[in-house]
Amino acid sequence: MSAAIQSIEAILVDIPTIRPHKLSMTTMGVQTMVIVRIKDSAGLEGLGEATTIGGLAYGPESPESVKLTIDTYFKPLLIDQPADAINTLRVRLNCAVRGNNLAKSAIETALLDMQGKRLSRPLCDLLGGALHQHIPVLWTLASGDTEKDIEEAHSILAQNRHRDFKLKIGSRALMDDVRHVAAIKEAVGDRASVRVDVNQAWDEATAVKGMAELQAAGIDLVEQPTPMKDFAALVRLSKKFHIPILADESVADAKDMFALAAAGFSGAVAMKIAKAGGPARALEQAMVAQASGIGLYGGTLLEGTIGSAASLHAWSTLETLHWGTEMFGPLLMRDDIVVTPLNFHDNGVDLPSGPGLGVEIDEDKLTHYRRK
Numbered sequence: 496m497s498a499a500i501q502s503i504e505a506i507l508v509d510i511p512t513i514r515p516h517k518l519s520m521t522t523m524g525v526q527t528m529v530i531v532r533i534k535d536s537a538g539l540e541g542l543g544e545a546t547t548i549g550g551l552a553y554g555p556e557s558p559e560s561v562k563l564t565i566d567t568y569f570k571p572l573l574i575d576q577p578a579d580a581i582n583t584l585r586v587r588l589n590c591a592v593r594g595n596n597l598a599k600s601a602i603e604t605a606l607l608d609m610q611g612k613r614l615s616r617p618l619c620d621l622l623g624g625a626l627h628q629h630i631p632v633l634w635t636l637a638s639g640d641t642e643k644d645i646e647e648a649h650s651i652l653a654q655n656r657h658r659d660f661k662l663k664i665g666s667r668a669l670m671d672d673v674r675h676v677a678a679i680k681e682a683v684g685d686r687a688s689v690r691v692d693v694n695q696a697w698d699e700a701t702a703v704k705g706m707a708e709l710q711a712a713g714i715d716l717v718e719q720p721t722p723m724k725d726f727a728a729l730v731r732l733s734k735k736f737h738i739p740i741l742a743d744e745s746v747a748d749a750k751d752m753f754a755l756a757a758a759g760f761s762g763a764v765a766m767k768i769a770k771a772g773g774p775a776r777a778l779e780q781a782m783v784a785q786a787s788g789i790g791l792y793g794g795t796l797l798e799g800t801i802g803s804a805a806s807l808h809a810w811s812t813l814e815t816l817h818w819g820t821e822m823f824g825p826l827l828m829r830d831d832i833v834v835t836p837l838n839f840h841d842n843g844v845d846l847p848s849g850p851g852l853g854v855e856i857d858e859d860k861l862t863h864y865r866r867k
């Protein structure tokens with residue numbers, strides 16, 4: 496008899512960021528994580544996380560809606576079910592609940608963590624095994640101030656903590672953004688790769704001008720310049736410029752990836768476990784991208800250590816991450832709720848070891864930061 500799921504808890508945790516994080520759609524001063532704890536009848540616990548950016552500013556699920564979805568709709572479908580039947584549980588959830596991939600990702604993560612602990616294997620082993628133990632991670636410069644960003648970049652390069660930078664643009668007039676980006680690229684020179692994320696803020700005409708200017712400024716990659724549903728614009732832009740495009744919001748899962756690739760897109764894709772509905776689902780998308788000649792990039796919704804570790808286990812199984820990853824979320828928060836934080840060094844992070852995610856909750860910290 497396999498162990499049955501006995502309890503599921505979804506806990507809202509608020510941790511301030513180390514500085515304001517300014518994106519085209521919102522400025523973050525705090526990150527809210529939904530920490531999921533699933534316990535089974537054998538006494539094992541699985542951890543998961545669902546996190547987004549700026550409440551409902553980024554997408555249709557908020558931390559509060561994720562908690563409600565899990566408490567009200569997922570729990571009755573999962574309690575008393577066999578905890579090790581992860582595929583059966585996924586089908587069960589998908590038959591009853593449309594969308595809500597952030598909530599589904601937290602559940603899939605927790606079930607995989609528990610399965611790893613049951614088998615005494617790291618989570619990546621459940622996905623075929625890791626090819627990499629140290630994974631490249633970039634840093635996002637998004638203080639909203641050019642000089643502060645340059646200072647931050649210099650200090651990070653001096654520590655050898657990251658070598659690639661992503662700049663968040665799109666909230667200002669185009670040429671103001673171009674000047675901001677060009678100044679940062681000039682300050683770091685060839686020591687760093689500089690990319691930008693527009694988070695859908697431009698229309699196609701602005702994107703045509705913007706991409707020409709960014710290409711001239713030596714920028715390496717332009718992420719989601721135009722609105723997510725406008726696949727045709729992404730395809731036209733990818734054909735028009737040498738500077739590659741990274742599709743983010745446009746591509747949640749394997750089906751989106753197939754549709755965009757079939758429409759003629761070339762470039763790269765930001766995989767995120769949250770968008771896809773879990774670490775295993777995100778890898779399905781990677782397979783479609785690989786078959787279509789689309790480059791891979793390990794993306795984040797600025798998760799804390801639990802969500803970042805889950806993503807790293809998935810990315811570690813991919814032979815080539817053409818553009819590295821951005822699993823820096825824990826470093827953007829002032830504190831952590833785990834016993835041993837991830838080890839960021841030498842422009843990357845170590846894949847955590849130990850059974851499951853290899854991450855343990857610090858109960859005092861969780862009590863301190865959980866929403867009262």
Ligand SMILES: O=C(O)C[C@H]1C=CC(=O)O1
Nearest residue numbers: 635692743795796797821
């Ligand atoms: O890529 C996004 O849109 C979201 C996220 C990733 C890094 C960051 O600063 O924000």
Ligand SMILES: [Mn+2]
Nearest residue numbers: 692718719743
């Ligand atoms: Mn993005």
